[in-house]
Amino acid sequence: MSLPVEEKLKLTPLFEEHLALNGKMVPFAGWNMPVQYTGVVDEHKAVRNSVGIFDVSHMGEIIVTGRGALDYLQGLVSNDVAKLQIGQAQYSALCYENGTLVDDIIIYRRGFDSFFICINASNIEKDFAWFKERCPKQGVHLENVSDDYAQIAIQGPKSRELIAKVVDVKITELAYYHFTEGKVLGVPAIIARTGYTGELGYEVYLPASAAAKIWRGLLQVGHEYSVKPCGLGARDTLRLEVGYLLYGNDMDNTTSALECGLGWVTKFEKNNFVGKEALLKQKEEGLIRKLVAFEMQDRAIGRHGYKVYASSEGENSIGNVTSGCPAPTVGKNIGLAYVNQAYSKLGSQIWIEIRGEKKPALVVKKPFFVHGSAQG
Numbered sequence: 001m002s003l004p005v006e007e008k009l010k011l012t013p014l015f016e017e018h019l020a021l022n023g024k025m026v027p028f029a030g031w032n033m034p035v036q037y038t039g040v041v042d043e044h045k046a047v048r049n050s051v052g053i054f055d056v057s058h059m060g061e062i063i064v065t066g067r068g069a070l071d072y073l074q075g076l077v078s079n080d081v082a083k084l085q086i087g088q089a090q091y092s093a094l095c096y097e098n099g100t101l102v103d104d105i106i107i108y109r110r111g112f113d114s115f116f117i118c119i120n121a122s123n124i125e126k127d128f129a130w131f132k133e134r135c136p137k138q139g140v141h142l143e144n145v146s147d148d149y150a151q152i153a154i155q156g157p158k159s160r161e162l163i164a165k166v167v168d169v170k171i172t173e174l175a176y177y178h179f180t181e182g183k184v185l186g187v188p189a190i191i192a193r194t195g196y197t198g199e200l201g202y203e204v205y206l207p208a209s210a211a212a213k214i215w216r217g218l219l220q221v222g223h224e225y226s227v228k229p230c231g232l233g234a235r236d237t238l239r240l241e242v243g244y245l246l247y248g249n250d251m252d253n254t255t256s257a258l259e260c261g262l263g264w265v266t267k268f269e270k271n272n273f274v275g276k277e278a279l280l281k282q283k284e285e286g287l288i289r290k291l292v293a294f295e296m297q298d299r300a301i302g303r304h305g306y307k308v309y310a311s312s313e314g315e316n317s318i319g320n321v322t323s324g325c326p327a328p329t330v331g332k333n334i335g336l337a338y339v340n341q342a343y344s345k346l347g348s349q350i351w352i353e354i355r356g357e358k359k360p361a362l363v364v365k366k367p368f369f370v371h372g373s374a375q376g
Contacts, residue, residue: 012057013150013211021229029122029248031058033232040233044328047197047238048372051156052230053218056203057211060124060146062131064115068139073107073115075273076134078257078266084109089177089194092265094127095275099256099282103127104247106194108179116190116205118151120247134274150211154218155201155238157373158225163202165221166214167191171202176375185217196235198242198372240334241327242374243293243366249304250291250322250336258282259338260291289319290344293366294352296333300359301326302352308337309351312358318343321352327368334368335361 009032018025023034034055036043046052064073073081079092086109094102103123108116119127128144135142154163164171169182171191179192187210195201206214219227236246245251251260258266258279268280296302302324307317324335343350346365351358 010058012055013208014055014057014152014215017212017215018055018229023229023231026232028232029058029120031121033058034229036231036233037229040231040237041328043228043230043234044237046226046228047156047199047230047234048329049157050227051154051158051162051222051225052228052234053215053222054153054155054230054235055150055211055215056153056235057150057208058121059151060119060121060127060144061149061151061205062117062119062128063143063145064117064131064140065111065113065143066140067113068136069113069115069141072134072136072140074270076131077105077107078262078273078275078279079107080267080270081107081109081115082270086111087178087180089179089192091177093257093262094130095257095273095279096253097275097278099258099275099278100253101247101251101255101257101260101262102130102253104245104251104262108190108192110181110190118203118205122248148208149205150208150214151203151205152211152214152218153195153197153201153203155195155197155230156199157376158227159199159201162218162222162225162227163191163204166217185214187214189214195374196244197238198244198367198369198374199238200373200376236323237325237328240323240325240336241329241367241369242372243336243368245291245336246323255291255338256282259287259289287341289338290341291322291336291338292344292348292363293368294335294337294350294361295364295368296335296352297360297362299333300352300354301333302335302337302354302359302361307353308339309353309358310343312351312360314351314358318350329369332368336366339363 189206308319319339348363
């Protein structure tokens with residue numbers, strides 16, 4: 001039985017490649033995406049120890065240009081875009097007036113008045129509408145180029161060696177959160193030293209029409225490094241081990257930038273930006289709840305949506321789990337949860353209700369895994 005037209009899943013330009021590799025496909029943010037190929041743990045370990053490649057073409061891209069582009073973005077996002085040099089990337093939050101999150105984004109500065117922005121797959125239409133609604137009539141040009149671009153992430157300690165073999169630009173000295181523009185296997189691309197795994201890695205933005213050629217080329221050239229295609233399953237366990245957040249799980253339009261720990265990209269010293277007043281008030285009055293990292297104290301696994309309690313006998317929930325999984329590298333069951341501020345201190349004992357039974361967990365410092373090669 002086919003899905004109704006409005007419910008049909010979108011396909012990335014690499015869909016046929018995933019099928020050819022026996023990828024297990026699942027729905028994600030309206031897309032049909034590979035969750036795994038040979039297995040989540042196998043792919044996870046490949047990225048930690050060597051190199052893996054991911055199809056992240058479901059992510060969205062917006063281009064902002066014009067003489068008013070910088071001022072426009074400064075008033076829209078939480079971080080200080082003026083500090084961005086050409087060729088540099090910046091993580092930032094896009095907030096509503098009440099300080100909750102529209103999205104978390106990465107801004108790439110391509111020129112003095114030219115910016116390329118990566119947004120989450122589930123938020124493409126919403127984000128672009130948000131940008132358009134606040135765009136001045138003159139001096140700023142917006143373009144949603146999500147359908148034009150594919151994105152392939154090359155992640156792991158061997159990623160630099162692999163990508164150096166397929167680009168026509170000097171890549172070995174590219175610093176963390178910087179990017180360059182050149183050709184990958186003859187195809188024009190933006191090559192950014194960014195990633196979602198905690199390892200040395202690169203995210204390559206390229207024309208959607210060339211995605212299959214580049215994907216196959218990377219697998220072929222990367223054979224000597226035991227490169228593996230990796231799915232969303234490993235992407236999730238890798239990001240959780242290093243404490244990276246996932247929009248829709250760990251943050252959304254009900255959580256503020258401060259509650260989820262994005263205070264470090266919230267620059268109150270700059271001129272007004274959307275949500276600043278509400279966030280400043282929240283900072284002054286203190287948080288009621290906070291996103292914390294936890295480790296389970298037994299073999300149980302805390303999953304998204306599970307309730308959190310202050311004691312094994314507690315009847316009133318003090319929060320809820322947003323993400324959780326067994327962590328292959330650290331050998332523990334880990335997760336993130338919102339809890340009342342009083343229970344957010346490191347070392348606090350909390351209890352997570354799993355199938356009707358409360359299981360013990362400990363509030364710990366993130367990241368869970370600290371030896372990644374991302375900034376090496």
